[in-house]
Amino acid sequence: MTPITAPARPAPPTLPHWEQTPGDLAAAIREIKHALRARIESSGRTVDEVFAVISERVRVKVTEIAEAKERGETVWPVIEYADIEKGSVTPEELTKLRSRGCLVVRGHFPREQALAWDQDIVEYVEGNQFFENYRGPGDDFFGSVGSKPEIYPIYWSPAQMQARQSDRMARVQSFLNAQWISESGGVKWFDPDRDSLYPDRIRRRPEGADSAGLGTHLDPGTLDLWMTTAYQNAFRHLFDGTVEEYDPWDASFRTSGPQYPGSTMCSAFRTFQGWTALSDMDHDQGVLHTVPIPEAMGYLMLRPLLDDVADDDMCGVTVNQVFPANEEWHPLLIQALSGIPDVKAGDSVWWHADMIHSVDPVVDQKGWGNVMYTPAAPWCPRNETYSASVLQAFQTGSSPSDFPEEHYERSWTNRFHEADLNDTGRRGLGIG
Numbered sequence: 001m002t003p004i005t006a007p008a009r010p011a012p013p014t015l016p017h018w019e020q021t022p023g024d025l026a027a028a029i030r031e032i033k034h035a036l037r038a039r040i041e042s043s044g045r046t047v048d049e050v051f052a053v054i055s056e057r058v059r060v061k062v063t064e065i066a067e068a069k070e071r072g073e074t075v076w077p078v079i080e081y082a083d084i085e086k087g088s089v090t091p092e093e094l095t096k097l098r099s100r101g102c103l104v105v106r107g108h109f110p111r112e113q114a115l116a117w118d119q120d121i122v123e124y125v126e127g128n129q130f131f132e133n134y135r136g137p138g139d140d141f142f143g144s145v146g147s148k149p150e151i152y153p154i155y156w157s158p159a160q161m162q163a164r165q166s167d168r169m170a171r172v173q174s175f176l177n178a179q180w181i182s183e184s185g186g187v188k189w190f191d192p193d194r195d196s197l198y199p200d201r202i203r204r205r206p207e208g209a210d211s212a213g214l215g216t217h218l219d220p221g222t223l224d225l226w227m228t229t230a231y232q233n234a235f236r237h238l239f240d241g242t243v244e245e246y247d248p249w250d251a252s253f254r255t256s257g258p259q260y261p262g263s264t265m266c267s268a269f270r271t272f273q274g275w276t277a278l279s280d281m282d283h284d285q286g287v288l289h290t291v292p293i294p295e296a297m298g299y300l301m302l303r304p305l306l307d308d309v310a311d312d313d314m315c316g317v318t319v320n321q322v323f324p325a326n327e328e329w330h331p332l333l334i335q336a337l338s339g340i341p342d343v344k345a346g347d348s349v350w351w352h353a354d355m356i357h358s359v360d361p362v363v364d365q366k367g368w369g370n371v372m373y374t375p376a377a378p379w380c381p382r383n384e385t386y387s388a389s390v391l392q393a394f395q396t397g398s399s400p401s402d403f404p405e406e407h408y409e410r411s412w413t414n415r416f417h418e419a420d421l422n423d424t425g426r427r428g429l430g431i432g
């Protein structure tokens with residue numbers, strides 16, 4: 001008698017892919033949605049079933065967060081810098097960090113140091129007549145407040161570079177990178193102990209400011225997240241019927257792929273986005289919020305495949321605009337939006353690179369709202385490629401290529417110079 005075996009399941013259909021922005025976006029969206037649905041269904045599960053699994057995972061967290069708020073607890077994990085330095089962060093703190101995907105590092109820098117950096121930045125921009133020469137926002141994503149900008153397109157001040165190449169920054173970046181899986185299947189996807197020094201801007205929002213804030217969105221990419229081979233591999237478990245295995249901390253395939261160009265793009269792979277506070281800020285003064293659920297990315301990626309979304313629509317995601325998260329398509333997620341607690345100058349704030357975030361509006365802001373953006377962008381093929389253009393921008397005082405071509409600092413002779421780099425700075429720029 002022949003043993004009964006289950007019929008072999010045919011190999012799942014391969015996915016079409018576009019390594020550059022497709023010429024016909026609507027056609028490409030229709031094609032990829034059809035292919036993703038077919039691929040999921042070839043596993044024997046329906047798209048609805050797969051989405052229900054990720055929804056449930058998210059719903060459990062949404063409930064947990066609502067209950068924490070009810071109890072008056074701080075939703076955001078808070079860890080003392082001193083504990084990161086000593087290696088004495090507790091397992092409970094680590095569990096909360098991995099669960100929520102965001103973090104406040106208390107006392108990352110001494111408060112006096114942060115306030116001195118803030119003052120140095122003021123002197124740096126004023127001494128170089130930045131405000132007299134300011135030509136208005138170089139992109140339409142961050143508005144300006146009154147005649148002075150809120151976001152300063154300044155990248156190479158001594159203050160920013162001192163923070164970027166400091167031991168304290170390197171230690172926190174390594175700690176955060178270590179929350180990710182950086183090695184799997186014999187591949188080292190990134191080096192958790194080397195940062196690529198991703199230059200970003202400064203925000204200085206003055207006392208009394210009114211600001212419209214920023215709506216809920218995410219930054220890792222747009223249509224490329226569904227359409228390039230690298231991301232299709234990175235999100236493989238969402239699309240092949242093994243959704244239970246989707247791990248938002250797995251860096252596999254994320255560190256070498258291309259990204260579609262756009263005015264708000266980030267060429268680098270970041271484990272966490274972050275900023276360091278250069279002023280004290282209260283939690284109700286127009287601060288950062290996140291949906292502190294790393295798994296929400298799985299929800300965002302699968303939601304457009306449901307039947308109630310038009311065939312040529314990815315729930316509003318398109319190239320050259322930030323990836324929106326909203327009440328229309330993601331009401332479950334938006335419920336969990338949680339703001340940072342009060343922070344002091346010298347604290348730093350971090351959120352998983354895929355995380356939904358927003359900035360609250362504020363009217364007549366109390367105190368300043370000053371931050372220096374510094375992410376954790378560990379060394380990997382993608383960041384190594386970008387670092388070549390960063391080095392050139394650094395040497396010439398130019399705006400880095402991910403940002404509008406404003407180049408204010410080219411003629412500013414007191415910007416940070418190559419001779420001032422330490423080992424961390426050199427390694428970050430690929431010259432050490």
Ligand SMILES: [Fe+2]
Pocket residue numbers: 217218219357
């Ligand atoms: Fe953002």
